[in-house]
Amino acid sequence: MDRTPEITVATWNTAWATVGSRRGQLIRQRLTDTDADVLVVTEGRRGLLAEGGHVADGGDDWGYGRERDRRKVLLWSQQPLTDVERITTGAGAGRVVTAMTTTPAGPIRVLAVCIPWSNAHVSTGRKDAAVWSEHLECLDHIEALVSGLDADIPVVIAGDMNQRVPRVRQPVRVASRLAEVLGRWTVHTAGDVEHGPLIDHVASDLTCAGLRTWSGTSPEVRLSDHSGVMCTLTRA
Template sequence: MIVACWNAAWHSSRSWQGKAISQRILASGAEIVCIPECQGELLEGEWHVARSETNYGYPIVPGRSKVTLWSRNGWRDIERTASRGMPGGRFVAATTATSLGAVRVIGVCVPWYAAHVSTGRRDRRPWEDHIAYLKALAPPSASSLPLIMLGDFNQAVPNRRAPAEAVSLLETALADLTVHTSGVVSGLSRPSVCHIASTRPFVAAKTIGIAAETERGPLSDHDGLIVEFDLRVPA
């Protein structure tokens, strides 16, 4: 099972950047895709979509979603709020069928450190919304289904730049998962702030990055991530 994640920086399928991102994702053969900052129907073909709530605190633009999940199969049990106190419009969870069985998928877009500081509502201090989001993003509850959590966490893993509280809260949220995109992923020259993590019995057979930089210019301000999952065989 191949899973992809790429923050598209609001590029639509009509832009050359959006077309290139779409082509690279489709070429990976992904069954599940998370696209933070998605504008419209970025992926072509027979996909099923689960989106976060429209209102994420900034002016609403038709067709924009802070988090969009795409699956080759249908979604069920869709949730758009993790818990009270989480900044809105940045979370979606749903269940889908895959080649490795049913999977619960959580898509996130953690606010960047300056969310609503000098833009938007301008009523926040640096890291305030980021920390509030992570406080509400509790460790996933026990489930009979394996879990994949992915999206834009706006922190590298490991992280030496963010405030200690933000680092600790992210570690807590990911405590029961394996982060397959920590450090510098193969194919990239820098740590990613987007991530793909999972619970058992999933293991990463391969993890690769797709650099956003091209000869024509950057496709996004984030690099793409691809993880090929397999099942851990009991000893």
């Protein structure tokens, strides 16, 4: 019997690890070891990504001052990325990138995100936001973007969503808004999973055939304040 083609998608917030540090070396190895078809890295640097792939990012300006090699969101794929689009204004700027790529199970569209945390630009950065306002505005941008996507092409959304799913402590209105924006997709990383509950998520309109997580710690050093996750997806 032929095996059903699978798509592996991983995501992790690497907490601005520098490439030459021991922490950065360990993170890079862990990312490489996933051998994912598609990888979304948030708060990261290109040098942490495996060689030989194809990369798109959300841009270098999310309102906190630009640093040459820092990116809020990076999308890496084993196969070329096409039809790349970014959000360049408002709370989504620098935090959202989408592209098409091919996989063993056929073409998919990937939406890579790093949605602002609750206090973004409240007491740091521009200092002109209210609690959760940047998060909610970014969700508005994402909703507008996904409304124009081709419904015949599978969509995978991955990255740092800065909410636990289902709701834990965030306001009901904030949890409800995320659920509304992601309404047509299944959040495969929701609920009680190892090293969870997670705020780095993978959602799609595909079937999740397997899920693996890893902690942000190692015997040597703390790698990240986030757990990482990889999903194995198949067409129904």
